[in-house]
Amino acid sequence: MRRKLAMMLICAISVSAFSGCGKSEATEDKGDATATENTIFSGELEENVTIQVLENDTAISKGYFQQLIDAFNKEYEQYGITAVDANMDQYLDLANDGPYGYGPDVLYQANDVIMQYAQGKHILPLPVEKLECYSQVPKSAWQAYQVDIDGQTYTCGVPVNVQCPMLYYRRDLLPEDWKDNWDKDSNDVPDMVENWNDMYAFSVDRHNENGDTYGYMKSLYDVYFSSGFLFSYGGYIFGDNNTNPEDIGFSAGDSAKGAWVLSQLASTMNEDCIDDTITTNAYSKLADGTYFATMSTPDTYTTFFDELVNEYEADGLSEEEARAKAEENLVMTGIPKLPESGDLKEENPKLIDSKAMGGVNGYAISSYTKSPNACLAFVDFATKYDMIMLRNETLGISPAREDVSNEIGGLSESIYEKLEKGNIVLMPSIKEVAQIWTPGQTFFTDIAKDAFRSDSEKKYKDIDSMRAGLEEMCQQIHDAIFTLE
Amino acid sequence: MGNCFEKMGNAIKTSSYKVKLSALFMGSGQILYGSVAKGLLFLAVEVAFILYLVRRGIDDLTGFFTLGTNKADAWLGTVGDNSVVMLLMGIFAWIVIAGFISLYILNLKDVYGIEEQVKNGKRPKTFLQELQELLDSKFYITVLILPVIGICVFNILPIIFMILISFTNYGGSIVPPELVDWVGLDNFRKIFTLSKFAPTFGRILGWNILWAFASTTLNYFAGLGLALLLNKDCVKGKAFWRAFPVLAYAIPGFITLLAFKFMFSYGGPINQIIRANGGVAIGFLDLDAKWSARVIGLLVNCWISVPSIMLLATGHLSNRDMSLYEAARIDGATAFQQFKKLTLPFMLFATMPVLLGQFIGNFNNFGIFYFLRGRLYLDGYFLASDTDLLINWLYNLSIDNNYYCIGAAISLIIFAITSIISLAVYVNSPSFKEEDTFQ
Numbered sequence: 001m002r003r004k005l006a007m008m009l010i011c012a013i014s015v016s017a018f019s020g021c022g023k024s025e026a027t028e029d030k031g032d033a034t035a036t037e038n039t040i041f042s043g044e045l046e047e048n049v050t051i052q053v054l055e056n057d058t059a060i061s062k063g064y065f066q067q068l069i070d071a072f073n074k075e076y077e078q079y080g081i082t083a084v085d086a087n088m089d090q091y092l093d094l095a096n097d098g099p100y101g102y103g104p105d106v107l108y109q110a111n112d113v114i115m116q117y118a119q120g121k122h123i124l125p126l127p128v129e130k131l132e133c134y135s136q137v138p139k140s141a142w143q144a145y146q147v148d149i150d151g152q153t154y155t156c157g158v159p160v161n162v163q164c165p166m167l168y169y170r171r172d173l174l175p176e177d178w179k180d181n182w183d184k185d186s187n188d189v190p191d192m193v194e195n196w197n198d199m200y201a202f203s204v205d206r207h208n209e210n211g212d213t214y215g216y217m218k219s220l221y222d223v224y225f226s227s228g229f230l231f232s233y234g235g236y237i238f239g240d241n242n243t244n245p246e247d248i249g250f251s252a253g254d255s256a257k258g259a260w261v262l263s264q265l266a267s268t269m270n271e272d273c274i275d276d277t278i279t280t281n282a283y284s285k286l287a288d289g290t291y292f293a294t295m296s297t298p299d300t301y302t303t304f305f306d307e308l309v310n311e312y313e314a315d316g317l318s319e320e321e322a323r324a325k326a327e328e329n330l331v332m333t334g335i336p337k338l339p340e341s342g343d344l345k346e347e348n349p350k351l352i353d354s355k356a357m358g359g360v361n362g363y364a365i366s367s368y369t370k371s372p373n374a375c376l377a378f379v380d381f382a383t384k385y386d387m388i389m390l391r392n393e394t395l396g397i398s399p400a401r402e403d404v405s406n407e408i409g410g411l412s413e414s415i416y417e418k419l420e421k422g423n424i425v426l427m428p429s430i431k432e433v434a435q436i437w438t439p440g441q442t443f444f445t446d447i448a449k450d451a452f453r454s455d456s457e458k459k460y461k462d463i464d465s466m467r468a469g470l471e472e473m474c475q476q477i478h479d480a481i482f483t484l485e
Numbered sequence: 486m487g488n489c490f491e492k493m494g495n496a497i498k499t500s501s502y503k504v505k506l507s508a509l510f511m512g513s514g515q516i517l518y519g520s521v522a523k524g525l526l527f528l529a530v531e532v533a534f535i536l537y538l539v540r541r542g543i544d545d546l547t548g549f550f551t552l553g554t555n556k557a558d559a560w561l562g563t564v565g566d567n568s569v570v571m572l573l574m575g576i577f578a579w580i581v582i583a584g585f586i587s588l589y590i591l592n593l594k595d596v597y598g599i600e601e602q603v604k605n606g607k608r609p610k611t612f613l614q615e616l617q618e619l620l621d622s623k624f625y626i627t628v629l630i631l632p633v634i635g636i637c638v639f640n641i642l643p644i645i646f647m648i649l650i651s652f653t654n655y656g657g658s659i660v661p662p663e664l665v666d667w668v669g670l671d672n673f674r675k676i677f678t679l680s681k682f683a684p685t686f687g688r689i690l691g692w693n694i695l696w697a698f699a700s701t702t703l704n705y706f707a708g709l710g711l712a713l714l715l716n717k718d719c720v721k722g723k724a725f726w727r728a729f730p731v732l733a734y735a736i737p738g739f740i741t742l743l744a745f746k747f748m749f750s751y752g753g754p755i756n757q758i759i760r761a762n763g764g765v766a767i768g769f770l771d772l773d774a775k776w777s778a779r780v781i782g783l784l785v786n787c788w789i790s791v792p793s794i795m796l797l798a799t800g801h802l803s804n805r806d807m808s809l810y811e812a813a814r815i816d817g818a819t820a821f822q823q824f825k826k827l828t829l830p831f832m833l834f835a836t837m838p839v840l841l842g843q844f845i846g847n848f849n850n851f852g853i854f855y856f857l858r859g860r861l862y863l864d865g866y867f868l869a870s871d872t873d874l875l876i877n878w879l880y881n882l883s884i885d886n887n888y889y890c891i892g893a894a895i896s897l898i899i900f901a902i903t904s905i906i907s908l909a910v911y912v913n914s915p916s917f918k919e920e921d922t923f924q
Contacts, residue, residue: 040560095660095661096661098559099557099559099564099567120559120660120661120662120663121558121559121560121662122559124560125560270751270766271751271756271765271766271768272751272752274751274768274771275750275751275752275768275770275771276750277750277751277752277753278752280752281752367559367560368559431658434885434886435886437860438860438861438862438868438881438885439862441860441861442772442861442862442863445771445772445861446772449768449771449772449773452765452766472864476862479681479867479868480862480868480886483679483681483682483867484656484657484675484882484886484888484891
């Protein structure tokens with residue numbers, strides 16, 4: 001009996017072990033590369049097809065995505081086109097899975113993630129001029145999705161929203177006399193959120209008044225937030241508009257001044273700025289008043305808000321009162337201006353605009369889709385005015401479309417303006433960008449740590465040593481990219 | 486091996502045409518001797534093999550050498566060649582060939598055996614009898630055939646694949662759809678000669694060996710000490726006390742590591758206590774913390790590993806011959822002498838294979854420093870920090886930086902180092918030398 005059972009098991013396992021083996025499916029020849037876009041996107045919709053869409057997790061959880069596909073499916077019902085949730089992990093491996101028929105037809109991701117698929121042609125070049133949103137999206141946002149292949153420039157994504165660092169602060173933690181002493185230009189905006197020199201001075205004052213409280217607090221190791229200080233003084237990531245990895249520019253221009261600014265800011269914080277402590281505890285520390293200000297992205301607003309509401313409720317306010325008070329006191333604004341000299345102690349400094357690293361999230365279409373025209377119709381539909389407006393209302397994004405941005409006004413408009421002016425430095429869309437994070441993180445950690453080293457142990461005593469540190473960081477990035485090529 | 490083929494050759498030469506025919510058409514000799522079903526099975530194997538070769542085997546073998554000639558272009562709909570898949574399928578083809586050769590030899594042995602039986606006036610076994618044998622005296626073959634195939638496909642194939650990757654240029658910008666090429670020993674040459682690479686390799690290897698020995702020794706003796714302590718008669722509520730290390734063991738390792746990372750971070754409880762007492766926060770794991778991070782790594786690893794050693798040792802300690810201890814006590818041996826002369830030799834004998842496993846595990850302990858102090862590239866190291874082990878460096882290179890071929894080459898070197906050390910230790914251990922000491 002046992003042996004019969006063993007035999008049956010063996011047979012069963014044999015069948016299952018060898019099932020599902022086979023060659024990958026060939027896709028039909030689609031023609032000549034130079035006419036790729038026109039060949040693939042003939043304009044003739046594939047009928048009775050289902051397209052898998054990989055959307056952002058927040059868009060799914062907050063119900064926006066459902067509204068989007070419902071609206072699209074209704075619009076394209078006559079063609080039998082149905083968009084569905086691809087229900088896949090956001091960090092898919094299209095390069096390896098796509099050729100075998102796995103993966104979504106349409107994907108929504110940040111430009112640096114999407115564009116890592118462009119060089120290998122895993123996402124399609126799009127006829128973006130045909131899209132309704134084309135004229136409304138700034139050139140710089142389109143550039144984030146451009147790739148040069150065989151001497152031709154292709155656009156492989158459609159921008160939807162812009163991500164960049166923002167300053168969060170508590171209005172109710174401002175000094176009572178701020179209008180008298182912290183509003184030199186009498187514009188009803190506190191100086192400390194307008195320029196870093198006053199933020200520095202205020203941070204020093206606040207900590208001196210009470211050793212347990214701080215002004216501006218941020219984990220400085222984070223390249224995404226800290227590199228903007230370098231860009232503001234002439235630094236950049238890669239040369240030739242972020243397309244030439246041979247030219248690494250973190251140490252270019254006067255970027256060492258940006259490193260100096262960071263080290264001065266670190267001196268007003270505590271050692272928590274060296275590691276990820278502040279990144280983790282900023283929500284609660286801003287809520288309990290330990291920190292006056294911090295830096296984060298717009299999508300974390302609700303987390304700060306909820307934490308502050310909880311704090312007010314703990315103080316005895318009703319939920320409604322707490323929400324109203326939090327709405328009034330939690331402020332998300334642009335990044336303060338920097339002194340041209342890099343000296344945060346300078347009196348009456350000449351101020352320059354702060355630049356920040358940012359990203360553009362958008363849609364792309366997989367090269368392995370069987371329904372490119374239906375996918376393009378979906379992307380076109382999802383990037384129209386109404387849907388982007390709804391996306392903003394539901395998710396609080398900063399739209400890449402000018403008309404929606406103008407309509408909303410406020411921060412979205414200012415982010416859009418920054419993008420237009422080049423004050424948001426978009427993450428490069430070449431795969432080499434993956435090599436900037438760890439060397440950058442190490443350098444910024446070192447700068448932060450230096451503020452807490454004894455004078456004899458300090459590594460960065462002057463601008464020259466900071467420039468040398470930045471050059472070393474650039475060298476590390478260069479080595480990481482080219483040593484083993 | 487050569488002798489075996491010589492014997493087989495001679496046997497075929499001296500045997501009848503039926504055996505010679507089987508050498509050409511598998512199973513035909515068996516059919517001629519009346520074992521039709523078995524003969525047809527062998528013939529089917531040959532036909533299937535030829536069909537496999539025609540349909541894809543030859544292509545796979547060619548692909549194994551060329552690693553592809555047509556680059557894929559998804560925009561044009563050109564499927565092209567995937568070098569990595571071709572390498573994998575090429576290895577599979579070699580495994581199929583090896584399997585076919587084994588069956589071919591089996592076929593010759595079988596038909597020769599039938600001929601010998603017929604010569605001796607015996608009737609060859611019927612197919613049914615042979616099947617019954619497979620369920621009786623040769624049942625081990627029936628049971629083992631699938632695991633052997635499974636091991637070939639799921640163990641041997643990936644290992645060979647990884648080894649062969651180290652002889653290609655796969656990685657960096659050369660990933661599909663780009664075509665991969667064979668580069669011989671180029672990756673190994675890079676590891677040992679590149680000015681950026683060689684010093685890092687030396688530093689990391691030195692620390693890795695020190696770490697493996699130190700952590701294995703510390704874990705082993707801490708676990709053994711704990712087991713001995715909880716074994717003492719004077720300890721009340723042994724089960725209760727043993728539960729604590731087991732609880733630590735039950736929590737997933739990476740959660741423990743992240744908890745320790747938080748504890749030792751600037752905002753963690755340890756630094757909060759230091760600050761509350763007027764001290765200055767200490768960067769236990771920051772970029773200046775070379776030795777403190779290493780020591781914390783050792784201790785955290787100890788925390789994670791000691792419970793398993795303790796449980797293992799507790800089991801073995803219950804098998805000791807207590808009369809030896811009685812005799813030692815009468816002879817005036819101290820507790821330490823008893824431990825040194827009786828307990829330790831017995832435990833080393835009993836646990837040497839496990840101890841080696843622990844050593845290998847510690848040598849390749851990826852999690853400890855990845856979770857405690859990952860994402861740092863320090864001066865004097867290429868894409869690594871001063872607490873990274875070879876396995877962490879391999880991860881940085883192959884996952885973070887896509888240098889798969891270099892990663893594979895380092896894997897081979899790690900394999901060579903660990904296997905040499907393990908073999909040397911095991912061959913010189915009492916478990917191997919004095920196998921019957923405690924039996």
